[in-house]
Amino acid sequence: MTGKTRRRMAADDRRSQLIEEATRLISEVGFRRFTIAELARACGLTRAGVLHHYASKEELLLDVLEARDRNDADAVFRDAARHGGDIRTMLDLLVRRNLTQPEIVRLYTVLAVEALDPGHPAHRFFADRWERTIGWLAEYLDGFERPARDVAIEIHSFMDGLQVNWLRDPTIDFAGQWSAFADDLFARRAVAGADTH
Template sequence: MTTLRTRLVAEERKAQIVKEAELLIRTNGFQGFSISALAEACGLTRAGVLHHVGSKDQLLIDVLEAKERETGEETSALIQAIGHPTAREVLDLLMRRNMERPEIMLLFTVLAAESLNPQHPAHDYFAERLQRGARRLAPLLGGDSQNAENAAIEILSYMDGLQLNWLRDGEIDLWARWSAFADRYFGSVG
């Protein structure tokens, strides 16, 4: 039986590959992910996939960057709709968005754990991810930049840990726990 292949321009094909890779990685983790399975899902050969992405390691970074870019665009749009939001409003928006898309939360959680190994291709990406987030959040927290970045790291670390536990135990009321923490935190600093 011959598989019908659809011709796509290079940019569309790469987007398709990245999207299919995200689904497979989310399901199997990066360690259980194969280019062969991805090629089959995309209706391509293994060589065809690698032509568009270079390597399995580069593909992982492409997936993470695409999701981070998508999240950044959505967050920017939400922030723009509010006007001049407070840190709490931005964080509430992020938490609500994450709750609506647990599959993305799961993708990042699985990959963050796998990438603890310094040999993992996303090790550097995740080592820098918290710092990038803290630099973006710090201006909304006020105060001197070092204290604001430290506070941002604490808040983002709490969010990551809470989300991890929610993924493990769906009985946890993620919004209630986040709200209680944010009420305590922002009540004490604001």
């Protein structure tokens, strides 16, 4: 028998289960091939049972994405506060977190590419997320010779590219590659700061 045995759950718990299973399925097959029927089987529900909680797979997708961002942000900020809270610490913690959840990284990578299509239901989500992320990074990146936004784009682009290649070739030392890049980048910040005194 495929799927899970059906059992009654509180509405919030059921939605959490649906988000968790949808995250796994979308990371495996992409959003275009993901179906409500497959999600229903994975959760031991009927298709109508899933649609009782989510009117469409597009609505579910946005909850999947927002839940992932919220969970990551909470974890990184909480850990960073215990370790000093500077931007390098936060980025190091994010890299370490991503290393422990390759399925989630794959989910975001697949969806970010699919969502380049303006007709994709997550197109606006990823466009807004890009601007928020670059803006947030830029707030912490003073002290470089280049504009903070340019440095933020460099960091984001390096990390995204590294993640794609790591998913393709898991033998890549993700943490080591990131550390070498970040050491060089933040050394330039120190030099630029010294030159202004």
